[in-house]
Each structure stands twice: as C-alpha cells, then as structure tokens.
Amino acid sequence: MLNDQKVVFSGVQPSGNLTIGNYLGAMRNFSAFPDHKCFYCVVDLHAITVRQVPADLRRRTYETLALYIASGLDPEKNVLFVQSHVPAHAELGWILDCYTMFGELSRMTQFKDKSAHHADNINAGLFTYPSLMAADILLYQTDIVPVGIDQKQHLELARNIAARFNGVHGETFVVPEPYIPETGMKIMSLAEPTAKMSKSDPNPNAVVYILDDPDTIMRKFRRAVTDSDCTICRGEGKEGIANLMTIYSCCTGKSDEEITAEFSSAGYGKFKEAVGEVVIEALRPVRQEWTRLMADKAYLEQVMKSGAEQAAYYARKTMSKVRRKLGFV
Ligand code: AQP
Secondary structure (H helix, E strand, O other): OOOHHOEEEEEEOOHHHHHEEHHOOHHHHHHHHOOOEEEEEOHHHHOOOOOOOHHHHHHHHHHHHHHHHHOOOOOOEEEEEEEEOHHHHHHHHHHOOOOOOOHHHHOOHHHHHHHHHHOOHHHHHOOOOOOOHHHHHOOOOOOOOEEOHHHHHHHHHHHHHHHHHHHHHOOOOOEEEOOOOOOOOOOOOOOOOOEEOOOOOOHHHHOOOOOOHHHHHHHHHHHOOOOOOOOOOOOOOHHHHHHHHHHHHHHHOHOOOOOHHOOOOOHHHHHHHHHHHHHHHHHHHHHHHHHHHOHHOOOOOOOHHHHHHHHEEEEEEEEHHHHHHHOOO
C-alpha cells in the first residue's frame, strides 16, 4: 500500500437489522485506525448464503452503509463500498476455493451452526463462505481485520489459505492479523445468555438493535434473563449478568471491579436500567445521524460508487499478480 501504510479490512452482512453485538464487537472499532488505509464493505454476497427477500436485502444494504457512516466512518477517509460492486471478490473467492481443503471447511463452527438452523438450504455457498471471506481480506493485502471473536476461526483459515497460496506460488498475499477487542468481543443474547446475540435471531427480545428506539431498548434490558442470585459479578451460572456487565463496560469504559462496587447495594432491576440508559445514550447520536443519512439516498449512492471505484483499483493490482502467478493467459 502507499508509503507502507497498513491496510485494514472488515465487513458486515446486510442479513438483518444490525445489533449491539455487531456494533460493540466490530463496527465501533472500525474508527480505531485513523492512520491506516481502511476498507469497510457491506458483504451482500455473503448474505445470500441464507435466503433473503430481495427488497429487504436492497434496503438493508443502504441501511448498513448509512450505519457505517453514522458510527463515525468518514467516506472521504475510508473506502466504504458494497461487495457485489467489485466483481474481483467473487473471482478471487473461486480461486481460493481451489486452495481451501474440504476438511478445513467442514470444521468451521459457523457452518455447523448455520446448517443446523437452515437444514432445508445447506448450499455450497454456506460451506465455502470462509474462502470468500479470505478473498475479501486478501484482495486488499490487508494487515489487520477488526472482528468479533466469533470470526476468529474464519480469520485463522484466511491466514492458512494465504500462507498456502504463498507457499505454492511465492509471496502474493499479506498474511492478515485479527484485531479483537478485549471488551465487547462477544455480546450474548438477552434471552439465552449462553448464545451469541445474532441479527437473525427470530426472538426480537433476545436482541437489541442499533436502531431500536429508547423505550424498546429499556424494555428489552428490563426483561433480560439473569439468575436468582443478587450479586453483580461474573461467575458460574451468571452468564446473563456477565453479559450485562460487558455491555455496561463497553459503554462506560468501567472495569468489572468498578461495576461491582458501583452496584454493590443495588438490585438487578436497578442495574438493568442503568445498562439500558448507557446503551440508549451510546446509540442516540448514531440513530440521529443514520436517520439524516437515510433521507439522502443520492448521497449514499455516490459513496457506494466512489468506494467501489477505489476498491476496484486496489483489487485489480492484486488480481493481476494472482493471475500471473496462476498462469492465466
Ligand atoms: N454478538 C456479537 N458480539 C460481538 N461481535 C459480533 N459480531 C456479530 N455478532 C456479534 C461481529 O460483527 C461483525 C459482522 O458480523 P456479520 O454480519 O459478518 O455476521 P455474523 O458474525 O454472522 O453476525 P450475526 O449478527 O450473527 O449475523 P447473522 O445472524 O446474519 O449470522 C463480525 O466482525 C462479527 O464478529
């Protein structure tokens, strides 16, 4: 990259309304690299591994792009684009399929989970999702990938694929490193705190969406599943409280010790309301800016177009190297 500038890449699927898991685990950290060359992508090709209603996918693609900007990413300083607008992702995805082993893909826990949830549609794309994700990352010679911990296994596979390709053909791809935050690495469901909070969870009370209004956010936190003990600390059987502590910590920067001390004489009800309040305040400016941006579709389309042009420029460089190494005429 220009002047040895480090490259950052990450993406979010427009496969549902984005959650505070997506926000605290990944998107909030996207602004942490002001001196890097950053590519942030709305990964619509990944979203179709699960059946989508076309009109919803189209709307959510705009919404996700607007959320990137509303959560602090300046399109003048970051390359913001839609994955399907840069066909090199699909092309490199196919090439990397040929450098990814069946056994490796079979071990991916996301594939196992999603196959269990979508037993009527276990398609080849769901299986090869990680090699397309490797293509997304390797296409831009990425150094750092900010993701939630649930994506760590896919990232390790991307590193193995890069190393394998480099081993066969000589240095072609930068081998990327994950960037996983200490806090917020995994936000859990409010209804079932041993499961990840997921945008495709059919139970809306299990999930706080970034765009939920304040009353809805408070109601969901009040109903969050906890335990029959009444101490605010982490421990066995206290996954619900631990999750609320993580969320509170992400929004306030406070440590577990500080949180336990702050709420030593408070009941769970008071703590849940305090968590609701800090989340409402953290999301308020994002929602306001998002609403403003969604009213200006022409602006969002201009961001998409310019982002895709810039991304395609860097993707072309990698692809010409890859094609040469493979022996394509
Ligand atoms: N609960 C979470 N806690 C922390 N980080 C999370 N991420 C997702 N959920 C949590 C991070 O968000 C980024 C974008 O995720 P994605 O859209 O690519 O897909 P995902 O990981 O499969 O997210 P979902 O919400 O669970 O989507 P669906 O329900 O469609 O599968 C990633 O960096 C991810 O780590």
